[in-house]
Amino acid sequence: MASEDLQTLVRWRDSGGTWRVLARTPAGLRIALLTCAGDEQMGELGSSDPQLLAYVGDAASDADRA
Numbered sequence: 001m002a003s004e005d006l007q008t009l010v011r012w013r014d015s016g017g018t019w020r021v022l023a024r025t026p027a028g029l030r031i032a033l034l035t036c037a038g039d040e041q042m043g044e045l046g047s048s049d050p051q052l053l054a055y056v057g058d059a060a061s062d063a064d065r066a
Contacts, residue, residue: 005047006055013062017042020061029056
């Protein structure tokens, strides 16, 4: 089963939103949750969850995972 943070990011993407990594640190990621056009930040997700980190990998945004 996917972690809560990963579920949040996947639900956002599945609903048409986009995302972009704001920061990578040894402690984890900060991800901007953007509108479908990618022009407005609607929220932010900060996480050190291993499943989310593996899902995002080295991608800078959802476009890098396509």
